[in-house]
Amino acid sequence: MIFSIHRIGLALVTGCLLAVFAPGFNGRADVIQFQEKPWDQLANHDVGESGNVALGLRPTAWLHGETPSWIIHYRRITEAKRVALEIDFHITFVAKFLGAQPGQLAHKANVFVFEDEKDWKEFMSKATQFSNVSPWASSFAYGEDLFLNVRNGTTGIFDSQTLAHETTHAVVARVYPRKRCPLWLNEGFAEEMSGRSVGARMGQFNQRMLQRFHAASLTPDQLTAMTTYPTDLPAVAQLYQSAEKLVRFMMTDAPADRFPKLFELLVNGEDLGAAIPKVYPDKYATYDAFKDRFARLAR
Numbered sequence: 055m056i057f058s059i060h061r062i063g064l065a066l067v068t069g070c071l072l073a074v075f076a077p078g079f080n081g082r083a084d085v086i087q088f089q090e091k092p093w094d095q096l097a098n099h100d101v102g103e104s105g106n107v108a109l110g111l112r113p114t115a116w117l118h119g120e121t122p123s124w125i126i127h128y129r130r131i132t133e134a135k136r137v138a139l140e141i142d143f144h145i146t147f148v149a150k151f152l153g154a155q156p157g158q159l160a161h162k163a164n165v166f167v168f169e170d171e172k173d174w175k176e177f178m179s180k181a182t183q184f185s186n187v188s189p190w191a192s193s194f195a196y197g198e199d200l201f202l203n204v205r206n207g208t209t210g211i212f213d214s215q216t217l218a219h220e221t222t223h224a225v226v227a228r229v230y231p232r233k234r235c236p237l238w239l240n241e242g243f244a245e246e247m248s249g250r251s252v253g254a255r256m257g258q259f260n261q262r263m264l265q266r267f268h269a270a271s272l273t274p275d276q277l278t279a280m281t282t283y284p285t286d287l288p289a290v291a292q293l294y295q296s297a298e299k300l301v302r303f304m305m306t307d308a309p310a311d312r313f314p315k316l317f318e319l320l321v322n323g324e325d326l327g328a329a330i331p332k333v334y335p336d337k338y339a340t341y342d343a344f345k346d347r348f349a350r351l352a353r
Contacts, residue, residue, distance in 0.1 A: 121138045122142060136204070144251045170205065214252050239321075242277075246301045
């Protein structure tokens with residue numbers, strides 16, 4: 055099971071059907087539908103052990119609905135509408151970049167949207183399978199499913215960046231089922247794609263949407279050697295920023311449309327040092343040449 059941690063348009067409501075209009079890849083309005091439904095009318099009821107724990111918390115307070123790609127379980131319709139607006143855009147954006155086929159996205163995964171910090175902490179205290187999750191985790195993807203505490207615990211502001219990050223993890227799990235993504239690639243790709251997707255959805259993608267790398271001090275060799283998450287926040291920031299910096303460099307220094315091939319090789323167990331010259335033979339003759347260029351030019 056892949057387990058990953060992290061951290062508009064106009065809505066027109068008629069009955070229980072929500073039609074959401076959001077900017078698409080080419081600037082046109084894409085329509086995303088969210089349908090409120092009773093439990094017995096959902097596309098499937100396979101929520102897994104973790105989902106059963108979540109739905110067991112004040113069970114009568116959970117409401118349910120669907121988009122074309124997700125089954126959403128929620129406490130408040132306001133969060134459900136906002137999540138529905140964003141995650142269908144993100145799944146399309148990331149899947150298109152990876153070159154996913156329609157059949158790879160056919161299954162509807164579950165999204166659990168918790169009411170507030172108290173609701174989230176109660177879930178985490180009772181979901182014993184997540185006992186080793188770091189206390190700083192505010193949302194996460196577990197395989198294809200999403201468990202979301204979508205409002206920042208300090209400000210209460212809806213956290214679109216984290217939602218896009220976790221959606222990226224869930225999309226990777228759909229496109230590459232039963233594959234284990236290297237830690238640095240898993241988080242670096244999710245960080246980079248969250249900025250790109252949020253910017254594209256808002257129709258204003260530019261460098262301002264991308265993270266600045268104040269803590270990105272890890273080298274490619276140090277990143278590829280990491281197999282477990284750090285336990286302290288400064289080290290977590292160092293991992294995430296260093297990984298995103300490496301992913302962004304590969305997407306910008308070389309043709310971005312080759313990155314999905316590199317991604318596929320890496321999730322299938324290829325070593326980065328061996329994969330780089332296979333995917334970019336005209337750009338980096340050797341892995342050492344790549345590392346040298348990265349050290350000199352990455353910003």
